[in-house]
Amino acid sequence: MNSASDSLIETILERMRAEGGRITQKRIRIIQALAEFDHPASADKIRQSAGLAETDLVTVYRNLEALHGIGAVQRIPLENGTQLFELTVPGEHYHHLICRECHQAERLDLCVGKEVLGRAKAHGYSQITHVMEVYGVCKDCDDHS
Numbered sequence: 001m002n003s004a005s006d007s008l009i010e011t012i013l014e015r016m017r018a019e020g021g022r023i024t025q026k027r028i029r030i031i032q033a034l035a036e037f038d039h040p041a042s043a044d045k046i047r048q049s050a051g052l053a054e055t056d057l058v059t060v061y062r063n064l065e066a067l068h069g070i071g072a073v074q075r076i077p078l079e080n081g082t083q084l085f086e087l088t089v090p091g092e093h094y095h096h097l098i099c100r101e102c103h104q105a106e107r108l109d110l111c112v113g114k115e116v117l118g119r120a121k122a123h124g125y126s127q128i129t130h131v132m133e134v135y136g137v138c139k140d141c142d143d144h145s
């Protein structure tokens with residue numbers, strides 16, 4: 001594991017403590033597993049790579065929710081209603097390009113935030129957030145068909 005993800009893990013653990021969240025061994029392993037992925041992953045994949053095969057998937061979801069609650073995990077909705085999860089620097093968010101066939105997701109280096117914020121403020125809204133994910137068929141899947 002590189003030092004960038006080490007310091008991100010430290011930041012997340014500090015935030016978790018500050019918010020009164022529990023730091024369990026399982027939680028640490030889930031954070032470490034998330035840090036190893038270079039793309040968003042399903043709860044089941046995260047469970048496997050955290051070495052928690054014996055752990056109930058509900059427990060994994062509960063941990064991911066707790067991390068989402070402190071801004072350390074972003075949920076990426078798929079078109080089929082399931083979700084992928086990605087470790088997030090608290091306070092940041094990302095947009096993704098997601099293949100509807102193989103469910104690979106990659107970050108899109110783009111944010112529509114400013115424009116959205118301006119419009120939403122013009123409607124009198126405050127505490128504005130936004131979600132934007134882009135779906136399509138990736139090059140690999142397109143080649144196979």
Ligand SMILES: [Zn+2]
Nearest residue numbers: 099102138141
């Ligand atoms: Zn694909």
Ligand SMILES: [Zn+2]
Nearest residue numbers: 093111112113
């Ligand atoms: Zn954005």
